[in-house]
Amino acid sequence: MDLETTDRDEAQMIASILAGDTQRYHDLIRPYERSVYKMALSFMKNEADAEDVAQEAFLKAFRKLSDFRGHARFSTWLISITLNEARGRLRRKNSVPMESLDQTPEEGGHLSPALLRDWREVPSEALERKEIRAILLEAIENLSPLYREVLLLRDVEEFSIEETAAALTITAGTVKVRLHRARMMMQKELAPKLKQANPKRRWFQWS
Amino acid sequence: MVIECKHVWDYLSGYLDNSLSPETRELVQRHLEHCEICSAILDSTRNIVVLTADDRVFELPVGYSERLHARLTRELGDHGAGNAKNSAG
Numbered sequence: 001m002d003l004e005t006t007d008r009d010e011a012q013m014i015a016s017i018l019a020g021d022t023q024r025y026h027d028l029i030r031p032y033e034r035s036v037y038k039m040a041l042s043f044m045k046n047e048a049d050a051e052d053v054a055q056e057a058f059l060k061a062f063r064k065l066s067d068f069r070g071h072a073r074f075s076t077w078l079i080s081i082t083l084n085e086a087r088g089r090l091r092r093k094n095s096v097p098m099e100s101l102d103q104t105p106e107e108g109g110h111l112s113p114a115l116l117r118d119w120r121e122v123p124s125e126a127l128e129r130k131e132i133r134a135i136l137l138e139a140i141e142n143l144s145p146l147y148r149e150v151l152l153l154r155d156v157e158e159f160s161i162e163e164t165a166a167a168l169t170i171t172a173g174t175v176k177v178r179l180h181r182a183r184m185m186m187q188k189e190l191a192p193k194l195k196q197a198n199p200k201r202r203w204f205q206w207s
Numbered sequence: 208m209v210i211e212c213k214h215v216w217d218y219l220s221g222y223l224d225n226s227l228s229p230e231t232r233e234l235v236q237r238h239l240e241h242c243e244i245c246s247a248i249l250d251s252t253r254n255i256v257v258l259t260a261d262d263r264v265f266e267l268p269v270g271y272s273e274r275l276h277a278r279l280t281r282e283l284g285d286h287g288a289g290n291a292k293n294s295a296g
Binding site: 022029059116140176183184 | 213216217219220221223224226243244246247248250251252254255256257258259260261262263264265266267268271272274275276278279280282283284
């Protein structure tokens with residue numbers, strides 16, 4: 001997930017937490033604070049609920065830590081706990097029609113991308129602009145849950161196909177199909193908007 | 208063998224992930240070389256994937272980390288991790 005996590009001996013940290021050094025849990029989770037929040041936000045769609053879900057997920061992971069088995073990575077395990085917490089919360093507060101009911105609206109149908117004749121690259125610096133961040137976030141949040149989960153893990157968290165499959169307990173083949181559809185939906189939604197928000201002369205000034 | 212645009216679209220995600228078979232990749236590649244529409248679709252999709260991965264898309268609320276650790280400090284003291292139990296001496 002993060003480069004900074006690769007040198008850490010998480011198995012050893014977990015063992016010492018379970019042996020009673022509970023304060024080490026603070027260090028164990030530090031690299032994942034952002035990922036857990038992102039996952040929560042894309043489901044809850046407001047900051048307060050997302051923060052709540054994130055805190056609960058970290059606490060649940062702590063309480064269930066002895067269930068963690070080393071065959072998955074801690075990050076993968078933590079993300080699936082977060083996902084369950086967010087889903088459960090949505091189910092309970094279900095004042096709006098259950099979101100999961102519309103979760104496979106276009107499964108099987110053919111998806112067409114937004115057709116363009118040319119594409120001028122939108123540089124990452126464009127994300128300094130609030131409106132660009134907002135349209136990206138909105139596009140992610142508007143995906144139906146099955147596609148959003150896969151896109152978040154694969155393209156936001158940059159999990160591998162296999163790690164994504166493990167976190168969601170689906171097959172690698174299903175990950176690929178959903179990822180493809182999610183990316184096409186994002187392209188269809190975002191390409192016209194980003195193109196419009198990308199006036200040529202400004203990029204020349206910036207580059 | 209030649210493939211149509213709409214079949215190429217089905218392979219764009221796999222193309223970006225480099226997970227296509229060499230034969231399919233070759234077919235898609237050849238199509239992209241002469242099709243400006245599919246090339247623009249590929250470029251825009253790749254661009255969107257890159258932007259999506261950027262940490263700036265998701266802003267953390269101010270004080271999020273502090274509040275999280277404060278809560279953990281409160282609760283970690285009261286409950287053992289996992290099945291660990293406080294044993295009375």
